[in-house]
Each structure stands twice: as structure tokens, then as C-alpha cells.
Amino acid sequence: MSFESLGLSHNIIKSVRKLGFLKPFLIQEQTVPVILSGKDLMGIAQTGSGKTACFVMPILDKLQNEEVKKDRNIQVLVLAPTRELVIQIDEVFRAFTDNLKREIRTMAVYGGVSINPQMKGMFGVEVLVATPGRLLDLIDNKALSISQISHLVIDEADKMFQLGFEEEMNRLFSMMPATKQTVLFSATLNDKVEEIKSRLTIDPVVVEIKQNEVDLDKITQIAYHVTAETKGPFLRYLIKEQDIKQALVFASSSRSADHLAEKLKKNNIPATAVHGKKSQGSRSGNLQDFKEGETRILVATDLIGRGIHIESLEVVINYELPRSPLDYVHRIGRTGRANESGTAITLVTDDDLPHFRVIQKKMGKRIEMKRTDGINLHGY
Template identity: 85%
Template sequence: MSFESLGLSHNIIKSVRKLGFLKPFLIQEQTIPVILSGKDLIGIAQTGSGKTACFVMPILEKIQNEDVKKDRNIQVLVLAPTRELVIQIDEVFRAFTENLKREIRTMAVYGGVSINPQMKGLFGVEILVATPGRLLDLIEHKALSISQIRYLVIDEADKMFQLGFEEEMNKLFAMMPAMKQTTMFSATLNEKVEEIKKRLTIEPVLVEIKQQEINIDQIEQIAYHVTDETKGPFLRFLIKEQNIKQALIFTSSTRIADHLVEKLKKNKIPATAIHGQKSQGARSTNLKNFKEGETQILVATDLIGRGIHIESLNFVINYELPRSPLDYVHRIGRTGRANESGTAITLVTDGELQHFRTIQKKMGKKVDLIYTDNVDLHGY
């Protein structure tokens, strides 16, 4: 099945192609037509299954044809439980807005940072991605209104209640209009998700995708124990000492990706970054240079990394661990393709050890941890 067959217009398809996606994931095949039809939806799928684009593409498809008055009334509200997920979803929206019929402003808001810049930036925003607590703060400051939203998306709905957002969510639901299209995604269909259905009085279409196994037997996995201070120097040591000709490195944020590229360049290692904050032209050029071997190191976030398809890539390096085990598998799956061997290297700090054990357990494969205390990193 192609993206064109899902009912998406040329404007969206153009972004799809530029991001490097060849065909829809299974969850996208089954949910995009439902959302385009205007029906409510619950999608059950594991993190890392391509679900963010499931709601990003059809929502942008629908609102790009509409003239909306610029004010503080949000048209599309996406709720997510963590700052990291909010930022990631906003990056996906931004990546798909470049070729639309008109400009559509998106914004991510979350706690832990000053509220004032967020308040000032909200005028004219049509798509808001938010954590519940910060959204309530902004509403109390009269920085925005959700009384006229037409599209509500709740991502990782099961985690919303596990992380204690129940009271905040109920307050937000009370402020929303009864008539709206609701889309929810969750890893499981549990009683809390059922509660949301009842609270919103919806009877959504249910789409459930079983977790797909990815063959990782051809990939050699190596993990190195590092500290926060030695992680950067050890990475540079590894690239030079092992004479790594080309590698795709994953980080968890655009900020870390750019910082890492800067450090690599200072140490005479040709590197470039590719992520949602880069312009389309920069992303295309950087990916082209990497594929053609002109750039030694490409640093990517998970969003853009999913669209990178290179037949012969010997090394993938996890500079930071991803949020989910499935994301980890998708990352290392960039190597070891077309029956070729590949190597996946992961740098693990003390703070990531437990999460890395969880990844190994879910993956069903043990990865030996090599300690680097005795490695001489002077000059790196």
C-alpha cells in the first residue's frame, strides 16, 4: 500500500517523500483513512510503531484547506504525558508543514521552563502540543482557550493516568466542546482508556496492531559503560581508534544532536545533524552527503532516523538511549540490512543502566557491558 492510496494529497506526500519514508507502517495504513473520514479513533500500538504520523498527516490534510481566524483559540490540541514526547510530536508536525497550502503554526508547551515566553508565543497557534499541567497553567493565565477545539489527540493515553494526570485531564475535558474529533493512542487497551471513552461520550473505531518482531540476529551489539563526563571523549576515541568510516548516531533531542556535531567537528571528525528543526533543504543535503560518503558521521533524532534507509551501513551508535525498547530495535535496525552484518554500539551511563536492562529484557537479547574506566581519553 502507498501513502497516496490512503487519501493524502500531494502536499502531504511531498513531505513524506522528502523525509524519506517509502511506504506506510501498518498502523498508518489502518488509522489514517479513519481520521480523514472524521470518525473518533483509538489506536493500540507499541511506542515506536509510527503512530505519531498517524494523526499528524490526516489532521494537517484537513486543516490546510480551512481559513482560520488568528487568535488564541486552539483548533488542534495534542496531549502527551512528558516533555520529551511533546517536543517529539511538535517536531513531527513541523516536519510535515513545509509543503502545505498555507502556513500553519504549531507550538509545544510543557513545564520546567518559564511560562512567559510560552504565553507570548501562543497568539495565532492552531496546533498545540502540551502536557496537561502546563496547559492548565496557560489557560488560567488566559493565554489561550480550548473551548473551540475541533481535534483532540491524546497520546499514550494509558500513561496519562499511570503518571497521575487524572484530575488535570478531567478539568481539561470539562473545558472542551462536546463536538470534536477525538483520537487516542495507547500501548494497551485498559480500564483507564475505557474511562476516557466514557468521560468524552465517544464510541471510537478501534485499531489494534500487534507488536512486530524485527530480526536483529545479524547485528552485533556492543555496550560501553561511560560517565556523563567521558561519554563525548569516549565516542571520539571510538570513532578514531576503530577507524569507523561511517556511522549513524542517535540522540534523544535536537539540542544534543547539534551540540554533538559541534564537538565532533572541533575534533576533526566530519559530522552533520539531521532533525526536525533543520530546514527541508538542509535535511535533504545532509542526508545526501551522508549516503554518498561525503560525511563520516550523521547525527539524528528518532523522528528523522526512521526515514533513513541505507543499504550498507556498518555502524549505528546510541549516544543516548531512546524512550522505548521498540525505538531501540528500530534504531539498530538501520544497520545489518540486505543480509549484511552490522554493529550497534550503545553508550550507557549509570543513570541509564536500569533502562538498558529493560531494553535487553524486552528485546530478548543480552548485551555485554564493557567498562571504559581504564581507557586513556587524553586528547579526545
């Protein structure tokens, strides 16, 4: 199935191509047409399954045809439980806005930072991605209104109540209009999610995608303990000394990906970066060169990495750790496919150690940690 067959407009398809996505994920195939039709939806899918684009694409597609409203009434509200997820969702919205019929302002708001810039920047925002607590703070300060929203999205709905947001969610629900499209995404369909459906008085179309388990037994996982200063030189040493023919390297940001690719090239290692800030032609070309073996190292961010499907990729390298353990599994799942073995290498600094322990605990596997302090990195 193609993205065109989902009913998306040419404007959205252009962004899809620019991001380098070749075909929709299963969850996207089954949910995008439902959201485009205006029906309420409950999507059950694991993190890393492509679910954020499920609601981003059709909502922006519909919003671009609506009249611009320059006020403090939000049109689309996306609620998520953590600052990290809010930032990630907002990045996906921004990645899909380049080719729309008109400009659509999106904004991410969360606690732990000054509220004043968020209050000042709220005028004219149409898509707001927020944590419940900070959203209520902004509403209490008259910075915005959610009384006229046309679309409500609750991402990771199963976690919203586990993390103690129940009272805040009840307040927010009471401020929303009765008529709106509601989209819920969850990793599991538990009692609390059923309760949310009842409280919102919706009878959504339910789409459940069973998790495609990554066969961890087919992936050899190795971690190397490095310092922040030796991480780059050690990566170059590793690629050369182990004669790694081709590898997908994950970085945490577009800037980091570009910097890393440039450093590799300066050290005579053919490398290129793909991320949301690259042009469509550049991204598609770089991705194709890697798939055809023309490029030795492809440095990618998580957003773009989800669209990379290569059946016989031998090595994945985590230059920087992902935000969640599930994202880690999704990353290393790029290798060890089609009944072939693969290798996942992770570079870990002292600052990374607590998070890396959490990843191993969630995954149920202990990863061998190798020291690197005795390696001569001069010249790398």
C-alpha cells in the same frame, strides 16, 4: 503503498520528502485515511512505530484549508502524559508545517517552567500540545479556551490514567465541545482506554498494529563508559581502531548531530548529518549517499532515524541516549535485520548511568560495560 496513495495533499507530501521518509509505516497506512475522513479513531501501536505522524499529517492537511482564527480558541488539542513527549510531538508538528498553504502556529506547554511566557504566547495558537496539569493552569488563568476545538488527540492514552491524570482529564473533557474529531493512540487497549471511549461517547474505528519485535539475540550490545570530555574523541578512536566501515550514529538534537558530523569530518572520517532542519535536497541526498555506501557515518536524530530502512546495517552507535527504553530498542533495531547479525554500541557517561540502567531493565538484558579510562586518546 506510497504517501500519495493515502490521500494527503501535495503540501504535506513535500514535507514528507523533505524529512526523507520513503514509504509510510503500516500504522500510517491504516490510520491516515481514517483521520482524513473525519472519523474518530483508536490506534493501538508501540512507541517508535511512526504513530505521531499518523495524526500530525492529516490534521495539518485539513487545518491548512480552514480560515485563520487570531484569538485564544485552540483548534487542535493534543494531550500527552509527559513533558518529553509533548516536546517531541510539537517538534513533529513543526517539521511538517514548512510547505503548508498558510502559516499554522503550534505550541508545546508543560509544567516545571514559568507559566508567564506560555500565557503571553498563546494568542493565535491553533495547535496546542499539552500536559493536562499545565493546560488546566492556563485555562484557569484565561490564557486560552478549548470550548471550540475541532480535533482532540490523546497520545499514550493508556498512560494518562496510570499516571494519575484522571481528575484532570475529567475536568478537561467537561470543557470540550460535544462535536469534534477524537483520535486516541495507545500502546495497549486496556480497561481505562475503553472507559475513555465511553466517557467521550465515541465509537471509533479501531486499528491495531501488532509489535514487530526486535530480535535482540541477533544484536551484540556493548556499552563504553566515557566522560563528557572524552566521548567525542573516543567515538573517533572507536571508528578508526575497529575499522567500522559504516555506522548509523544517533544524537539527541539537530545541533548535536551537526556538531558531531563536523568533528568526524575534521578527523578524516566521512560523515554527514540528517535531521529536521536540513533542506529536502540535502537530507535526501545525504540519506541516499549513506545507503549507497558513499558516506561512512550517518548522524541522525530519532525523528529522521525512524525513516531509515537499510537491510544490512552492521553497526548502530548511541552517541547520546534516547528519551525512552522503547526508543532505544527502536534505534538498535536498525541493525540485526534480515536474519543478519548486528552490533549496537552505546557511549555512557556518569550522568547517563541511571537512565541506562532503566533501559536495560525494561529490555530484560544486561549490557557489558567496558571502561575507557586507560585508552590513549591523544590525536583523536
